[in-house]
Amino acid sequence: MIAFLEAGLNSLAIHHIGNKLRNERFVLSDEPVALQDQLLSQLLMQYFLSGFDKVNEIFRLYHPSGDLNLNEVYHFASAIFDEPESFQENSKQLAKHLYESQNHPKIKPGELYIAYFEQVQVDGELHNAIGIFKSETKETYLKVFPQKDGFGLSYEQDAIDIRKLDKGCLIFNTEKEEGYKVAVIDNTNRGQDAVYWKDEFLKLRVRNDNYNQTTNVLGVYKNFVTEKLDDEFEMSKADKIDLLNRSMKYFKEKDSFDTEEFGQEVIGNEQGIASFLNYKKGYEDEFETPIPDSFDISDAAVKKQSRVYKSVLKLDKNFHIYIHGNKELIEKGFDDGKGMNYYKVFFKEEN
Incomplete structure (x- = not known):
C-alpha cells in the first residue's frame, strides 16, 4: 500500500521534546538539517520509512467539533503543503503542540523529526508527504577500530538504532478535505501513556476504506x-x-x-x-x-x-x-x- 522507490527527502527539522509533566523543557532548532551527505540521507530514509511498508491501515485527521482547521496537526501540515518555504517555522509549531499534548508522566523525552518527502506512493499514487517521527529509545553501540598493535574498542552511548522507529506518521498530500491520508506507527507504548500520540497529538480516525x-x-x-x-x-x-x-x-x-x-x-x-x-x-x-x-x-x-x-x-x-x-x-x-x-x-x- 505504501512504497518509497521514487521517494526523496527534501527537508528535515530536528527538535527535542521533554516531558511537560516532569517539568522537562523543549528545545527548538531555527534551521533545517543540511542534507548534502547522500549516505546520511539514505540512512535517514531507511530509519523513517522502512517500517511503513507493512502498514495497511490508513487514518485521517479529524476534530471532534467537525472543523478540521481546529486540528493543530492538520493546520500546520496544510500550511507546509501550501507554502513549503514555511517548513521550519511550522515544524516548530508541531513540536510545541506535541509538547502540550503529553498527558502522562511516563512519556519519555526524545528527539522529534519533521521531514518533507517528495514522491511517496500510497494506494498506487505518488504524493508529497510530511513525516513526523519521535525517537525515545536510545542504545549503546560498540565500535571496533584498527590501531598500532591490532584493534581498539570504544562505545557510543545514547545512539539511535535506525532499524527501530519508535513513533511515526506520514501525512500524504491528498484528500485534504477529508483530513488527508495518514499512516501511523507506535512501537513503544501499549498502555495509557500511548494514547497521546494517536488521540491527543494527531487526533486520528480510521479511514473507511x-x-x-x-x-x-x-x-x-x-x-x-x-x-x-x-x-x-x-x-x-x-x-x-x-x-x-x-x-x-x-x-x-x-x-x-x-x-x-x-x-x-x-x-x-x-x-x-x-x-x-x-x-x-x-x-x-x-x-x-x-x-x-x-x-x-x-x-x-x-x-x-x-x-x-x-x-x-x-x-x-x-x-x-x-x-x-x-x-x-x-x-x-x-x-x-x-x-x-x-x-x-x-x-x-x-x-
Whole structure:
C-alpha cells in the first residue's frame, strides 16, 4: 500500500521534546538539517520509512467539533503543503503542540523529526508527504577500530538504532478535505501513556476504506459468534468454530463482500441472519462507523484477521482439536458411565 522507490527527502527539522509533566523543557532548532551527505540521507530514509511498508491501515485527521482547521496537526501540515518555504517555522509549531499534548508522566523525552518527502506512493499514487517521527529509545553501540598493535574498542552511548522507529506518521498530500491520508506507527507504548500520540497529538480516525471495511466486518462477525449467539441460540463450540471457519473461507475465496450473499452462504439461517444484521447495526451506531452492504475485500485485512480467528477446540487440559473443515466429521456426545462429554472424530488417513 505504501512504497518509497521514487521517494526523496527534501527537508528535515530536528527538535527535542521533554516531558511537560516532569517539568522537562523543549528545545527548538531555527534551521533545517543540511542534507548534502547522500549516505546520511539514505540512512535517514531507511530509519523513517522502512517500517511503513507493512502498514495497511490508513487514518485521517479529524476534530471532534467537525472543523478540521481546529486540528493543530492538520493546520500546520496544510500550511507546509501550501507554502513549503514555511517548513521550519511550522515544524516548530508541531513540536510545541506535541509538547502540550503529553498527558502522562511516563512519556519519555526524545528527539522529534519533521521531514518533507517528495514522491511517496500510497494506494498506487505518488504524493508529497510530511513525516513526523519521535525517537525515545536510545542504545549503546560498540565500535571496533584498527590501531598500532591490532584493534581498539570504544562505545557510543545514547545512539539511535535506525532499524527501530519508535513513533511515526506520514501525512500524504491528498484528500485534504477529508483530513488527508495518514499512516501511523507506535512501537513503544501499549498502555495509557500511548494514547497521546494517536488521540491527543494527531487526533486520528480510521479511514473507511476497503481494508477497514473488511477488518470491521470480520471483527463484528467474530464478536457476534463468540459473544452474542449464546443469548439467542444453543450452540456447541464446534458449531461456533465452524461458523468462523466458513466466514474466513468466504473472505479468502471472494473478491467482494455482499451482505445478503454472506448471510445466506455463511450463516444460512434466517433468524441468525437477522440477529447478525441487528448486531452489525448496533456496532455502526455505537462507533459511528457505517459498513456498506457491499465492498471490495482487502486481502491484507483478511490475512491479518485470520491470525485471531481461532479454530481450536480446547478440551479440559488434555486435548486440543483443530477444526479446519467439515464439522459433520466431528460429533459430540455424553458417556453416562464416565459422566463425561466426548467428541467422535472421523477421518480417512492419519498423517
